[in-house]
Amino acid sequence: MxxxxxxxxxxxxxxxxxxxxxxxxxxxxxxxxxxxxxxxxxxxxxxxxxxxxxxxxxxxxxxxxxxxxxxxxxxxxxxxxxxxxxxxxxxxxxxxxxxxxxxxxxxxxxxxxxxxxxxxxxxxxxxxxxxxxxxxxxxxxxxxxxxxxxxxxxxxxxxxxxxxxxQQGVMLPRRQIIRDACTETYRKWDATTGQFVPGTCPYAGTAKFTAKDAPTDAAHLDVCSHKLSGCKARYGADSELPFSGFPAVSRTR
Incomplete structure (x- = not known):
């Protein structure tokens, strides 16, 4: 080996x-x-x-x-x-x-x-x-x-x-430009330990939301929608958001 x-x-x-x-x-x-x-x-x-x-x-x-x-x-x-x-x-x-x-x-x-x-x-x-x-x-x-x-x-x-x-067709910037989807990995609930397993997304708050951005008290239903609305729900609409998508890319011609 x-x-x-x-x-x-x-x-x-x-x-x-x-x-x-x-x-x-x-x-x-x-x-x-x-x-x-x-x-x-x-x-x-x-x-x-x-x-x-x-x-x-x-x-x-x-x-x-x-x-x-x-x-x-x-x-x-x-x-x-x-x-x-x-x-x-x-x-x-x-x-x-x-x-x-x-x-x-x-x-x-x-x-x-x-x-x-x-x-x-x-x-x-x-x-x-x-x-x-x-x-x-x-x-x-x-x-x-x-x-x-x-x-x-x-x-x-x-x-x-x-x-x-x-890879074929690799261009700059190296990150793939996706308008409506965040590519960070969201935390995942581990029922065995009773704790969240962190991902690359920095969110560590207590507020939880479903994949449709609806508030929930169930930890196992805390799933990010990977949309800008998911960031706003967790951080606040007027806060600095760690969204890794490019929501303004459609404005570029």
């Missing part, structure tokens, strides 16, 4: 500790099974959906890690290997389509172009619920974005992925 960071990025801090720990595991007589998990995140393209997927059950159950349940689903990924020189890899991701898992999102978000795909690799003993559970011990993740949809049938959807530095 390799502990080399992809694309020449050297690990540091907690990442270095995790790599060292995994290197020690690899040299033991019983390192344990490697588990591969996938996150498909629509936040970079203005969506709110994140799919947590894996290719099969672990000990007869859907694996849990970092507080997320990874649903077993037909998924095949290949082409992530990189020798450290030459062109960056352009992996392929094939996701089963018989149940229509990504069907609606493919239509809504222009074939998911730009969606973020993260491939995690860790050992079974570090999954949630294991005696040695540790969400921070994992191999350096492979992070790519959907570059194009190669094909789609009733049974599967195939995507080409590319690294952030190797």
């Amino acid at each position: 390799s502990s080399t960071a992809p694309h020449g990025v050297l690990p540091h801090g907690d990442e270095l500790f995790a790599v060292t720990r995994l290197a020690a595991d690899s040299q033991s007589l019983t390192p344990g099974d490697i588990v591969v998990l996938f996150d498909i995140d629509t936040a970079p393209i203005g969506g709110t959906e994140i799919w947590y997927l894996c290719s099969g059950l672990v000990d007869g159950a859907a694996p849990m890690w970092k507080g997320n349940t990874y649903a077993p689903h037909p998924i095949v990924a290949e082409g992530f290997e990189w020798a450290g020189r030459g062109q960056l890899p352009r992996p392929k991701l094939t996701v089963g389509n018989a149940l229509g898992l990504l069907q609606a999102a493919v239509v809504q978000y222009n074939d998911l172009l730009g969606a973020k795909v993260t491939r995690w690799k860790t050992l079974k003993k570090y999954l949630d619920g294991q005696p040695n559970a540790d969400p921070d011990t994992h191999y350096i993740p492979d992070i790519y974005h959907v570059d194009r949809k190669v094909s789609q049938t009733k049974g599967m959807i195939e995507f080409d992925l590319s690294a952030a530095l190797d």
Whole structure:
């Protein structure tokens, strides 16, 4: 097993500790099974959906890690290997389509172009619920974005992925200009701990609102609409808002 960071990025801090720990595991007589998990995140393209997927059950159950349940689903990924020189890899991701898992999102978000795909690799003993559970011990993740949809049938959807530095049509500014949608990740209620898991959105107030910006007292219903109205509801209409969309972009000709 390799502990080399992809694309020449050297690990540091907690990442270095995790790599060292995994290197020690690899040299033991019983390192344990490697588990591969996938996150498909629509936040970079203005969506709110994140799919947590894996290719099969672990000990007869859907694996849990970092507080997320990874649903077993037909998924095949290949082409992530990189020798450290030459062109960056352009992996392929094939996701089963018989149940229509990504069907609606493919239509809504222009074939998911730009969606973020993260491939995690860790050992079974570090999954949630294991005696040695540790969400921070994992191999350096492979992070790519959907570059194009190669094909789609009733049974599967195939995507080409590319690294952030190797995407076609990359322009300045690097952020995607979306008028009506905030791309920050909003906090999520964890019923197990009774606390919010923070996202990239800085909001940490006590007021809660539903996905339609209606006030609510239920923590599990506190979901941001990712619209400017969601920011105004939480911070106040006359306050400085951390909205990451571009509401004035339509005025530019």
